[in-house]
Amino acid sequence: MPIIEVKDLVKNYNGIEAVRGVSFCVEEGETFGFLGPNGAGKTTTISILCTLLSPTSGRAFVNGCDCMKEPHGVRSSIGLVFQEVTLDNELTAYENLKFHCYLYGMTRHMAEERIDEMFEVVGLGDRRNDFVRTFSGGMKRRLEVARGLLHRPKVLFLDEPTLGLDPQTRSHVWQFIGELKKKEGNTVFMTTHYMDEAEVCDRIAIIDNGRIIACESPEGLKSSLKGDTVYLRTSDDGLAEKELLGKFGFRPMRLESGGLAIVVENGEKVIPRLFDGLTVTVRAVNLKRPSLDDVFLRMTGKEMRDSNGDRPAGSQAGGRK
Amino acid sequence: MSYRAAYVIVLREFKRFFRQRGRLVTTIARPLIWLFIVGAGLTKIIDARSHGSYMQFMLPGVVGMTILFSSIFSTISVVWDREFGFLREMLVAPVSRVTIVIGKLFAGTSLSVLQGMALLFIAPFIGLGVGVKEAFIMFFLTALVSFSLTAFGLFIAAHLTSLEGFNVIMNFIVLPMFFLSGALYPVGNLPAFLRWVTFINPLTYGVDAFKHVLLPSGGALAAEFPFVLDVIYVGVFAAAMTLFSARAFERR
Structure with a gap:
């Protein structure tokens, strides 16, 4: 049974169709990527899966729980790293993690154990009693990933986890997430509008204007060129x-x-x-x-919007429709 | 309802309160400015015509004001949390919305009670006697008023999407609530259309209840409504606001 199952999901905001009938499955242990430009419907879909939004129609299941009817079951089986930083700057790194543990109903003893463990994993142990406001962007991300994993979620959602980070920090974050996945073996569901980042996925769904236009492995997508x-x-x-x-x-x-x-x-x-x-x-x-840039270009007939300028030159030569 | 989750939400609000120096200083300074600067001047004019001094009359009002500002301000943390994303961390956690609302309510209420009750230490210096019994009753009254105003603040905060909205609320709801509560002058003397506002304002009844306990009865500056009415109005308002604010946090 797939760990995430989505059927004909539709979401309208005040007459605007953000998601127009999306269906897909994610298997346990898989790294699944949602690739698309800003405004394609990625965050809306993730918000529905995380029980933050109700869909207009369609169904979504995470870990066997209905996102609409059993939000509690869904919430306790997922971890999240949001697009924007969601740490409390007025608290220390340790306090942020402790807050999370207690919110997820852990005992004090269990919380201490997990916090120590996660500080080790993300390499922030020496900064545990520093205020988060003194952290760099990359450190905040690492702390957020640590927080997202504290309660050992079945699925880790990463919504544009490298947004606003410099290229070097971005690659650090990905390296770190890759290692983490090997160690913890979670299912990872991520969204990105960076082509190169999507290549770490087992499968990628290309989403544009609220519809999935392709869903395959990165190699499969590329070999179609x-x-x-x-x-x-x-x-x-x-x-x-x-x-x-x-x-x-x-x-x-x-x-x-x-x-x-x-x-x-x-x-x-x-x-x-x-x-x-x-x-x-x-x-x-x-x-x-052939890169996913080219794939996206072929599938949608347009270049990825908002992509940053550090891609190899000449990528447009693949031919515009 | 998750006890641990509520506990840690309260703990966070306390930590933030005591870490924000500016907020602490304001909290201590604001009532003192009203009492000893505004109050000192007005006492000279109003004194002769009433039982007790105007500064004494102001104390229940200043307690009410402190609770009002503290309660509304503490619920602004919700808007703040939304602006900085932290609210989402709470909303995706496996805790009910009710737990989050109760946590915020309890934190806001206890911080307000703390600040309101602290002002009673001023009473002896302006010639008001507050015994153990009065302090005890005041504790329950400040708790009730704090709770109702925090719930009211939470209800507003749930609908605010930006911090700019907070300024509007401050000027058009919180300040009029303070001025039209009987904190600075008896509401009976107001023109009819303003008196109507004071009758729906929950702070009017809160301040009136404080006057019952702190001020001698009789005279132009004493309490104006029956004590029982005060308590019932604030209680009903608190219950309604709790219900509304819990509903306001449901997902859209």
Whole structure:
């Protein structure tokens, strides 16, 4: 039986359809990602699953409990890391965690044990008695993840857990979540609008305008694109173009920025052959595997909105519909 | 109802209260300013015509004011929590909404009682005698009034989505509630349309009850309503507000 089951979920806010009939299942132990631009309906769906919102229609189950009829059962089996920081700045790290333990009905002894354990896991033990307001963004995130795991939830919800963090801290947070998952083995349900972050998932649902438009493994999604793109800069692009067509049978595309691009099935094997076969001097080669950016582009016909600018160059070359 | 969860919600409010220096200082200074600055000036004018001094008359009103501000301010933590996301941490926890509301109510009530009761220590200095019996009755009365006003504040806070809204509430609800409560002058002298407001204002009955206990009866500045009416009105108001605020926290 799946740990999360969603059937035909619909949510309207004052006449605006935020979620328009979403259905999916998540198996126990899986890392499941919701990928989509801001306003696609990710947070709305998560809020319904976490019993913070009632759906307009449709059903949702977490750990076998109905999100509408048995909110208590759902609440005690989930942990949450929200988009925004939800720690109390006026309390110390330890007090924030203690608050959570008591809220979840743990005894004092059990709370102390779990708090010590989680401080160890997130590496914040030496700051336990410091006020949260003195923490950096990354430290606050780690503390929130620790808090979300204190009561050993079956499912950990991560709603844009790296929003507003710098790239270095973002990768730290992901590394940390990956390790944690190995240790604790929870089911993880996450949302993100960063393509690269979605790649850590076992399965990804691409959501846009309140609908799921694809739901598969990252590899599966990527293999639905035709192949790798090889970018070339040569001493004579005209000649190179003829040779690529004549000798190899590739159809190169001239890039506006100068240079050529070819789409091939296996870029790694093709590049050495190009060096052997071309008579023109190759000045630069760049291999680009299909990324989820490209997948999203293909599926929705538009680029991810609000994505940050640190993605490899040339990702738009996959072709716009 | 989860005892532990309610306990930790109360504990958090207490910690926050004693850690916010500005709030503590304001709490101590505000009633003293009213009593010894405003009160000192007005005493000279009003003294001759009444039994006891105007400063004595002000004490029950200042106790009421302190409770009003303290109760409303403590429920602002709900708006604050919403603004900073902390409310969600509580709303997704496996505790009932009633537990959260009771926790907040109890925290707000006890902080208000603490502040209201502390003012009784001033009584001897302005010539009012407060015995053990009076202090005991005042304890229950301040608890009842604090509870009703905290529940009222919670009901408002549940509907406020931003801290800006709080300023509006402060100016258009809390201040008029204070001025039209009989804290500064007897409400019987007011023009009819203002008197009507004082009749629905729960603080009017709270302050009146305090006057019954603290001030000598008779004279122009004594209590104006029957003590039993005071207690019943505040009690009914408290019950209604508790019900409304618990309902206001249900999910949308």
